[in-house]
Amino acid sequence: MDTATLVFLIVGGLGVAVLAVGLLGGEILHFGDVGADGPVSLEMVAGFAGTFGFAAAIANELIGAGSPGLVVAATAIGVTAAVPAGWLTMRLSRAARDMPTDATPTRTDLIGSLGVVITPIHPGGYGEIRVRVGGQPVKLSARANQPIPLGAQVFVVEAPSDTSVVVEQTPPVQ
Template sequence: MATGTLIFLIIGGVGVVVLTLALLGAELLHFAHPDADGPVPLEVAAGFTGALGFGAAIANELIGGGSPGSIALAAGIGVLAAVPTAWLAAKLSRAARDMRTDPTPTRSDLVGSLGVVVTPIPANGYGEVRVRVAGQPVKLNARADRPIPTGTQVFVVDAPSDTSVHVETY
């Protein structure tokens, strides 16, 4: 293996390490001022570096680069591979960051939901009900005006807290 190829492989490996850290959430460029965004997203820099290194290493081996001119040609081919890779990384990371999501459910979303009693509700105490909120089953503490046995269908009429509800039979 030529020395130029080894250097390009090391550059590509650095790109992979930086990409791994970026995907794991490490903000390498934010150590001086945590609220400042760098001029280039970390994913883009990692994609560019990795594609440059690996693309140039492949080109250097195919060319048989031993002279400075052929190493420069391999580096140019690596840049030709790195630019579209960085552009694609920018588009994909921007799409992931700007993706619309549903709002986080709140306790007001509990009111009006249907559920079932999973632990009997006594007259002056708490039992448990299972309701669906945003399509997900949630088990909550429940009070009622009168005792309700296990397995009874209930309707949530109030949510005094995020983890407790007031229910009536359905």
């Protein structure tokens, strides 16, 4: 392996490392501002550099670059491979960053939901109920004014905290 190939591999490795930091830890470590990226993002530059380095190293080894002209040819091949890879990296990172998501459920979303008692509720004490929030089953501590037996259907009337509710038993279906 000659010096040019080693340099290309180092550039490719640094590109991959910067891409990993940008995708996985950029916002955690506060590297850059997502709104200040403009047309060129950190992910795009890293994707370009990684692809350029590895493609140029492969080309350099395959053409047996020993002269400066062949190293320039390997560099051109690396740039040719890196331009679409950088563009694709930019598109994919923007799509992931701008992906719409549902709002996070809050305790006000619990009020009015129906649930089932999974641990009996005693007067003045807590039991447990299971409700569905956002389509997912959630187990909550529950209290009520009167005792409610295991398996009874309940209606949430108040949510004093994110993990506890006040319930009333619903009439049995006939």
